[in-house]
Amino acid sequence: MKSKFRSFLIVLVLVVFTAALVACSSPAAPTDAPVVDEPVAEEPVAEEPVAEEPVAEEPVVEEPMEVMDFVTWYQYDENNEDPASDERVGNAYLKKTIPEFNADFAGKWNWVNVPKAWDKMTQELVAAVIAGGDVPDLIELGGQQTITYINNGALMDLSDWAKAQSWYEDLDPGAIITCTGPDGGLYCIPTAERPALTYVWAEHYPDGYPTTPEQFMVEAERLKSEGTYAWTYFGSTAYDGSGTGRMVWSLISSFGGTYDDGQGNMLLNTPENVAAIEFLRETIAKEYQPETVFAGGFVEEDSFKDSSAAAIPTGLFGYRYINPLTAPDGTKYEKGNENDMLDAIADGKVVMRPMFAPEGQTPGCNLDIQGFGIPTGAKNVEAAYDYINWIMSDLDRHVEFVIGPGAGFPSLKSAQSHPDMQTPFYQQAAIAVNASVCTNWAGSLERPAEAAPAIMNAVYKLVKEDPSLDIATELQSVQDEYNANN
Amino acid sequence: MQQRTALQSFRYRWRKSLPFWLILPTIVVILIVQVYPAIYTGWLSLQEREPGGWLYVGTKNFDRLFAAGIFPESIGHTVVFLLGYTIFTLTLGFLIALLLKQNVRLSGLYITLLFIPWIIADVIAGLVFRLLVTPDYGLFSGILQNPALIPPNGLSVLTATRPAPWFGNFPFPPSPAMIYLILAASWRALPFVTLLILAALQTVPAEVIESARIDGATGFQLTRHITVPLILPAMVVALFNLIIGGMNGVGMVFSLTGGGPGTSTYVISYLLYVIGWGQLRFGRAAALALLIAFVNWILIFSILRMTRVNESRR
Known part of the structure; x- marks a missing residue:
């Protein structure tokens, strides 16, 4: 009797536990990456059940269509009106355009934005998709995150829908490649291209910014004797090795180097890469950069802001973050927002230049994109399509987006000649970028999130931590470890 | 009926x-x-995420983990961190508790002040410590980076390279950033440990101490043979907390050093964070989490066993 009762209790506990798990588990969300063949045609109309019995002479009143929320994840926050915020431009853009979108789609969609940290959005979305939790209807993303999303089945394939849109043929092919997955599917819609270049204090380089490493060394020595650093850059291993795609890639690609073999394998041990790292090692040994370049947290930008460093290789969009500025002649740009750099460029104090490259090589740079993705399991795909079309089908709106959160050049070829893109800033940037061959650092690597810290840790070890290490041996070891997991 | x-x-x-x-x-x-x-x-830990969903991969995640160069390195960093963190915190906590037990004036105020680090979140404490030594700008950077005070080039805590290891690849002596991380983590854990030991000290019977004194025991002998054995259970509790906190805590590393410079503060918990949330390799992260849990169990049972043996000997 006693044992029966105990068995009953054990069974009861298990039943309660199972019931609790079932109750807590997510609704059956598709874990497979669904291929969206066609736009979902379902309209969010609250259908009335058809009455079996005829209702006498009552006029049928049509229910007004329910306004559905359209949820986006941006790194910007429309409610943040702090003029000193780093993300001021994007914040202001959302604040202006959310009401415009809601007015254009009145009675249909209500745009709700959820601000997310720029370096945590990928993780949050992938976790949400895997757990079957709530995902937004649209996210903004960078090209390097796309493959991570794809590997985790977190994005919808938009190929068929995108190809049917009027603006598709106008997209820059380079930008499309960045959004294309290993299976050939299009997993994001590129809106802006974000190349890297070098911001230079013109006064520190009166003979122009060096075009070769040899010239750079000469100029750097001169500047050092004047108490100025030749350059500052992000040389830290922080942010999951994001330095891999910053200055280090510009330098390596300018030396003709690469991180991959084009077949998905890592390729680090090449003479060009070794030469680039030897060069970087020498500049570090001679202290041509402030110590802050290795500290992370973007404190290295401060040396450019006060012009104690003469140049800073960074992304085109860096102008938004590097402020206020004090020119070498003491001129101050103190608005504390993106206009400081734009003003300094307009005054000729700051110029934009490509990375220097050895004789016979073309300067290289990283090319990232900004784009839109629709997460797997998004509830309101139709609204996301409408939103993308809203941005991409109207050139003015597209350019407004590019100048706002896009922070780069338009991905639509026809928008590149738009009057708003003819400012001194964009014209100079275009010259610098056109003088370079810009490619995405990850190339054919399918696990950039693993590759980035591995490469950056190796570079840091070789140039800073132990400059006596054999470069080729260390690069080969990192390459082998990565490729062993292919 | x-x-x-x-x-x-x-x-x-x-x-x-x-x-x-x-x-x-x-x-x-x-x-x-x-x-x-x-x-x-x-x-x-037996799965890998593919675009189409989860894929059973058996022990592949463990194999890949063991094959990664950063794995043994991070174990080395963890050992160094745990040793420094536990020894430093316990010793300092014990000494402060001994001082506070002397019924000095305003001891209540000291205890209240001592609590401050304990109520600050790991991440915040890490950020504050980081700001203190940020190269060129930190509050202490002017002193630390002064070549006249620390020759030949001064010391930039967050970027200084680690010294050449004495024992093969084992990361000892630690980098300045690791020492700083240990100090910061100890600073935060010190209140808990001190108060725990102080409470235990106050339970030591005064008669026993008095008898030992009458028998001619010196201060060190009193501490070594009377006080420490009597407060050992509290010390074990403190040690448990320090080991588990030190082994699993990632907030301080994340905000203070980010594993750097290079990989010199890549402790195992930070590696877990990087694999799980940086690289989104959940299967491999789960494999590492299991290993960490296993090591935690071993450490705890070992300490329990050792202290039981000691108690039975007493």
């Missing part, structure tokens, strides 16, 4: 089973928040 018997029987069973019903909610909660995640982690 029969009805009465049935009622009595029901009452009897109800009384017998009442403890079970009372404890049932707790059991259910434990099953949900502890047992289920543990089982799920075990399952996850």
Whole structure:
């Protein structure tokens, strides 16, 4: 009797536990990456059940269509009106355009934005998709995150829908490649291209910014004797090795180097890469950069802001973050927002230049994109399509987006000649970028999130931590470890 | 009569089973928040995420983990961190507790002030410590980076390279950033340890101390042979907390050093964070989490066993 009762209790506990798990588990969300063949045609109309019995002479009143929320994840926050915020431009853009979108789609969609940290959005979305939790209807993303999303089945394939849109043929092919997955599917819609270049204090380089490493060394020595650093850059291993795609890639690609073999394998041990790292090692040994370049947290930008460093290789969009500025002649740009750099460029104090490259090589740079993705399991795909079309089908709106959160050049070829893109800033940037061959650092690597810290840790070890290490041996070891997991 | 018997029987069973019903909610909660995640982690460690969903890969995640160069390196960093963190915190905590026990003036105020680090979140404490030594700008950077004070080039804590290791690849001596991380982590853990030891010290009978003094015991002998053995259980509790906190805590590393410079503060918990949330390799992260849990168990059982042996000897 006693044992029966105990068995009953054990069974009861298990039943309660199972019931609790079932109750807590997510609704059956598709874990497979669904291929969206066609736009979902379902309209969010609250259908009335058809009455079996005829209702006498009552006029049928049509229910007004329910306004559905359209949820986006941006790194910007429309409610943040702090003029000193780093993300001021994007914040202001959302604040202006959310009401415009809601007015254009009145009675249909209500745009709700959820601000997310720029370096945590990928993780949050992938976790949400895997757990079957709530995902937004649209996210903004960078090209390097796309493959991570794809590997985790977190994005919808938009190929068929995108190809049917009027603006598709106008997209820059380079930008499309960045959004294309290993299976050939299009997993994001590129809106802006974000190349890297070098911001230079013109006064520190009166003979122009060096075009070769040899010239750079000469100029750097001169500047050092004047108490100025030749350059500052992000040389830290922080942010999951994001330095891999910053200055280090510009330098390596300018030396003709690469991180991959084009077949998905890592390729680090090449003479060009070794030469680039030897060069970087020498500049570090001679202290041509402030110590802050290795500290992370973007404190290295401060040396450019006060012009104690003469140049800073960074992304085109860096102008938004590097402020206020004090020119070498003491001129101050103190608005504390993106206009400081734009003003300094307009005054000729700051110029934009490509990375220097050895004789016979073309300067290289990283090319990232900004784009839109629709997460797997998004509830309101139709609204996301409408939103993308809203941005991409109207050139003015597209350019407004590019100048706002896009922070780069338009991905639509026809928008590149738009009057708003003819400012001194964009014209100079275009010259610098056109003088370079810009490619995405990850190339054919399918696990950039693993590759980035591995490469950056190796570079840091070789140039800073132990400059006596054999470069080729260390690069080969990192390459082998990565490729062993292919 | 029969009805009465049935009622009595029901009452009897109800009384017998009442403890079970009372404890049932707790059991259910434990099953949900502890047992289920543990089982799920075990399952996850055998899977890999593919675009189409989860794929069973057997022990491949463990194999890849063991093959990664950063794995043994991070174990080395963890050992160095744990040794420095536990020894430094326990010693300092013990000394401060001894001082506070002397009934000095304003000891209540000292204890209150001592609590401040304990109520600050790991991440915030890490950020504050980082700001203190940020190269060129930190509050202490002017002093530390002064070549006249620390020759030949001064010391930039967050970027200084680690010295050449003395024992093969084992990361000892640690980098300045690791030493700083140990100091910061100890600073935060010190209040808890100090108060725990102080409470234990106050339970040591004054008569025993007095007798030992009369017998001619010196201060060191008193501490070594009377005080420490009597407060050992509290020390063990403190040690448990320090080991588990040090082994699993990632907030301080994340905000203070970010694993750097290079990989010189890549402790195992930070590696877990990087694999799980940086690289989104949940299967491999789960495999590492299981290994960490296993090592935690071994450490705890070893300490328990050692202290039991000591107690039985006493």
